[in-house]
Amino acid sequence: MSKLSLLFFLFLSSYQLVLSQNYWQQSVNYKMTVDMDVESFKYSGHQELVYTNNSPDTLRKVFYHMFFNAFKPESEMAVRVKTGKDINVRFKYMPNIDSLKKKEQGYITSLNLKQDGVLLSPVESETILEVPLNRPLLPGKKTNLTMRFEGQLPKIVNRAGRNSEDGIAISMSQWYPKIAEYDYDGWNAEPYLGREFHGVWGDFDVTINIDKNYTVAASGYLENPEEYGRGYGEKQKKVKGKKLSWRFIAPSVHDFTWAADPDYVHDTYPGPNGVTLRFFYKNNPEIKENWKKLQPKTADFMRFFNNTIGPYPYKEYNVVQGGEGGMEYAMLTLISGDRNFRDLAGVTAHELAHSWFQHILATNEIKHEWMDEGFASYISTIAEDIILEENAPFPLISSYNRYFQLATSGKEQPQSTNSNRYDYNFGYEATAYSKGAVFLAQLGYIIGPAHLAKTIKNYYSLHKFTHPTPNDFRRVAESVSGIQLKWYITDWTQTTNTIDYAIRSVNEVEDKTLVVLERVGSMPMPLDILVVFKDGTQQMHYVPITLMRGEKSNPYDGLNWIVEKDWSWAFPQYTLTIRSPKKEIASIVIDPSFYMADIERSNNNYSSKKR
Numbered sequence: 001m002s003k004l005s006l007l008f009f010l011f012l013s014s015y016q017l018v019l020s021q022n023y024w025q026q027s028v029n030y031k032m033t034v035d036m037d038v039e040s041f042k043y044s045g046h047q048e049l050v051y052t053n054n055s056p057d058t059l060r061k062v063f064y065h066m067f068f069n070a071f072k073p074e075s076e077m078a079v080r081v082k083t084g085k086d087i088n089v090r091f092k093y094m095p096n097i098d099s100l101k102k103k104e105q106g107y108i109t110s111l112n113l114k115q116d117g118v119l120l121s122p123v124e125s126e127t128i129l130e131v132p133l134n135r136p137l138l139p140g141k142k143t144n145l146t147m148r149f150e151g152q153l154p155k156i157v158n159r160a161g162r163n164s165e166d167g168i169a170i171s172m173s174q175w176y177p178k179i180a181e182y183d184y185d186g187w188n189a190e191p192y193l194g195r196e197f198h199g200v201w202g203d204f205d206v207t208i209n210i211d212k213n214y215t216v217a218a219s220g221y222l223e224n225p226e227e228y229g230r231g232y233g234e235k236q237k238k239v240k241g242k243k244l245s246w247r248f249i250a251p252s253v254h255d256f257t258w259a260a261d262p263d264y265v266h267d268t269y270p271g272p273n274g275v276t277l278r279f280f281y282k283n284n285p286e287i288k289e290n291w292k293k294l295q296p297k298t299a300d301f302m303r304f305f306n307n308t309i310g311p312y313p314y315k316e317y318n319v320v321q322g323g324e325g326g327m328e329y330a331m332l333t334l335i336s337g338d339r340n341f342r343d344l345a346g347v348t349a350h351e352l353a354h355s356w357f358q359h360i361l362a363t364n365e366i367k368h369e370w371m372d373e374g375f376a377s378y379i380s381t382i383a384e385d386i387i388l389e390e391n392a393p394f395p396l397i398s399s400y401n402r403y404f405q406l407a408t409s410g411k412e413q414p415q416s417t418n419s420n421r422y423d424y425n426f427g428y429e430a431t432a433y434s435k436g437a438v439f440l441a442q443l444g445y446i447i448g449p450a451h452l453a454k455t456i457k458n459y460y461s462l463h464k465f466t467h468p469t470p471n472d473f474r475r476v477a478e479s480v481s482g483i484q485l486k487w488y489i490t491d492w493t494q495t496t497n498t499i500d501y502a503i504r505s506v507n508e509v510e511d512k513t514l515v516v517l518e519r520v521g522s523m524p525m526p527l528d529i530l531v532v533f534k535d536g537t538q539q540m541h542y543v544p545i546t547l548m549r550g551e552k553s554n555p556y557d558g559l560n561w562i563v564e565k566d567w568s569w570a571f572p573q574y575t576l577t578i579r580s581p582k583k584e585i586a587s588i589v590i591d592p593s594f595y596m597a598d599i600e601r602s603n604n605n606y607s608s609k610k611r
């Protein structure tokens with residue numbers, strides 16, 4: 001078989017779409033001050049929100065996420081971790097939440113919550129605070145919500161926490177009372193069971209008061225960085241008391257995360273388009289060299305994502321040793337850092353990719369977890385292959401293999417399953433990451449790689465700084481390709497239907513060869529069928545499906561491309577006619593590109609037994 005080159009990413013976009021006029025999203029501006037006690041890991045703060053109701057609805061209630069209350073014994077998350085049918089890898093090496101003593105638990109409480117100066121009576125329901133408003137908030141109106149809050153960072157590191165395995169003192173993600181998102185779908189006030197997030201877009205102005213020996217890394221831009229030294233500026237101002245104040249401004253984000261440690265090394269590296277990349281890591285000789293090598297590679301990854309998705313819109317990005325595993329936040333990632341270089345580069349590429357697929361294209365991760373994990377996995381896998389010069393023959397092989405494992409495991413649930421409702425953690429992970437990555441790669445097979453590349457760019461330019469849904473993405477792909485894709489979104493994301501096509505028989509009849517194909521799986525797909533003749537020549541027969549109402553153009557450079565009649569779904573079989581007098585067929589293959597996720601490839605091939 002000749003090597004088929006698929007040219008992803010080489011096509012620039014000039015295409016324009018506009019957002020639906022019915023689209024609206026809420027907006028919130030946060031002003032917060034927090035005081036951290038580095039001995040007890042207790043913190044207290046003040047929060048002032050200006051919340052704007054851009055919805056057409058009158059709001060009589062609002063909700064806040066109080067994530068740290070999940071780190072109390074007998075919390076819903078603690079129970080869920082114990083009762084899942086398999087182990088949640090994020091909790092694998094951690095102490096049991098139920099074993100945490102009072103001083104080790106996580107919690108957060110709201111005090112003195114007021115709407116426009118009038119005291120409210122919120123109801124605390126573990127990780128959700130229900131807040132009946134004093135005055136209904138009318139469409140188009142703003143309201144001021146203020147509160148004090150008190151919390152404790154848990155002595156367990158699950159995204160956030162104290163004293164991580166790498167020895168990072170403070171990892172502060174999901175640490176503040178976070179107003180829940182209200183969107184076309186109503187309130188998104190889901191309890192926190194350890195899955196992911198959905199937040200309101202806005203500006204954050206956060207002042208952190210902490211022991212002066214600690215270096216702080218945070219979402220946003222540090223005010224007056226020149227006064228802080230420690231990698232931020234030249235001078236270090238003299239501090240009289242025990243604590244130092246750090247003020248960060250983060251514009252147009254939907255989350256704010258920070259970390260602090262007394263021993264952070266802080267390096268900066270110039271990224272593309274004038275972006276400053278910041279690296280915070282432990283002053284540990286065993287990891288230092290990896291963290292130095294990571295810096296130019298992070299700039300390369302950012303350049304790659306700028307070129308393939310769209311320009312990174314902020315002026316800074318922080319790669320911070322902290323948390324466990326890796327987790328994406330606004331303008332920042334927390335990653336564990338005791339890793340070999342390949343691993344460190346891989347996790348950084350993946351989390352950086354989330355700056356686009358979650359922190360700019362902010363899908364609701366509870367509902368559409370595959371749109372951030374899958375898309376980030378897809379683009380970072382390709383970036384790693386190119387930037388780390390690995391040149392794998394099929395870089396997405398592990399995503400496909402894990403999807404095949406899922407599809408044949410009997411543990412699969414549809415991708416549209418609420419992320420808290422997966423029976424198996426394996427099912428969630430493989431569905432969100434692997435099946436999500438295959439969704440995009442396979443879309444490239446359906447509409448062609450050039451149209452996929454253009455779809456990704458148009459999706460970014462049209463939906464950045466919003467909350468796009470699967471249908472938003474589909475509509476962009478349809479507009480770019482001229483191919484209808486409702487069937488693809490439906491079968492792939494809302495069912496567990498699988499793809500299996502087979503070659504049933506090959507018969508010579510006079511001067512023709514009749515190839516009987518069969519759709520074994522219930523999910524329809526267009527077929528690229530490669531016919532190789534004994535003289536070494538090749539033809540690609542393309543069988544679109546009726547539901548597409550269109551065809552892709554030949555993606556295979558220089559290969560003879562024959563467009564066949566459509567195959568309608570209800571017909572289990574299809575006869576392909578190969579007219580090639582005087583030529584003998586050596587072999588026939590359904591989908592030689594391997595981008596179609598056919599769960600049973602052994603029936604995709606035919607080879608002639610005749611000499």
Ligand SMILES: [Zn+2]
Nearest residue numbers: 350354373376
């Ligand atoms: Zn991810």
